[in-house]
Amino acid sequence: MIKIHIHCLATVSAVALALSLGAPASAQFAVFDPTNYAQNVMTAANTLQQINNQITSLQNEARMLINQARNLANLPYSSLQTLQQSIGETQRLLNEAQRIAYDVRQIDQIFSTQYGAAGASTSSASLIDGARQRWQNSLAAFQDAMRVQAGVVQAIDTAQSEAGALLSSSQSAVGALQASQAGNQLLALQSKQLSDVTALLASQGRAQSLELARQAQAQEQAREQMRRFIAPGQGYQPGNVAMFH
CATH class of the missing domain: 1.20.5 (Single alpha-helices involved in coiled-coils or other helix-helix interfaces)
Incomplete structure (x- = not known):
């Protein structure tokens, strides 16, 4: 009994002390935990x-x-239209070839009729007419070659301008696609220049071939005319000539 009273007395004293300090009976005191704080x-x-x-x-x-x-950005400059126009101009000059065009069938047909061997039955008038036609073919071919040459020379300024613009676009390219497109257009420009050179060589070769064919036919015609001249009863007939009356 004494122990119980003493325990009650201690409890009451603690409660009284808490009330006297103004703290609630159920209050708990906060404890700082450094380990938890660090975590x-x-x-x-x-x-x-x-x-x-x-x-x-x-x-x-x-x-x-x-x-x-x-x-992925596209190149803001394109030379495609300019190149197509220049190529089209060269193609137009080739298509306007006079008399004998760049056509295999037509060439075969004309050579079989105008550049064949002179026959014994061919009249002198036909020989002269054939020679005139072959001369006109050569003359027209040389004119065509000069027109193609003029077109290629005129296209040089355009090619230089396009090359400068494409190089500038390539240097200022902001992405791989723009640099690639500029490079592709430069290759297209080079291809166009190669096509111009091909057209120029073709036109010059055509003119030279026709001229050589004309010369070969002229030699053949000259032999035929000489044969006729010296043939008995066909060519020259000697006779008396009265020079003074």
Whole structure:
């Protein structure tokens, strides 16, 4: 009984002391835990680092998208139309070839009729007419070659201007696609120049071939005319000539 009273007395004394200090009976005293505090600080630091990593990742993705957009951007300059016009002009000059065009069937037909061997039954008037036609073929071919030459020379200024513009566009390209397109257009320009050289060689070769064919036919015709001249009863007939009356 004495122990019980003493315990009650101690309890009452503690409650009274708490009431006298103005603290509620159920109040608990906060205790600082350094270990728990350190763990909370580390958790906050790790969370902040993860957020920074996510921000950096987003920035890298944004840069990658910007670079991809630049790489996919089209070249703002195009020389396609100019090159097509220049090629079309050269093709037009070739298509306007006089008398004998660049056509295999037509060439075969004309050579079989105008450049064949002179027959014994061919009249002198036909021989002269054939020679005149072959001369006109050669003359027209040389004129065609000179027209193609003039067209190629006139296209040099255009080619230089386009090359300068494409080189400038290539140097200022902002992406792989623009640089590739500029390079492709430069290759197209070179191909166009090669086609001009091919057309020039073709026209010159055509003129030279026709002239050589004309010379060969002229030699054959000269032999035929000489044969007729010296043939008994066909060519020259001697006779008396009265020079003075």
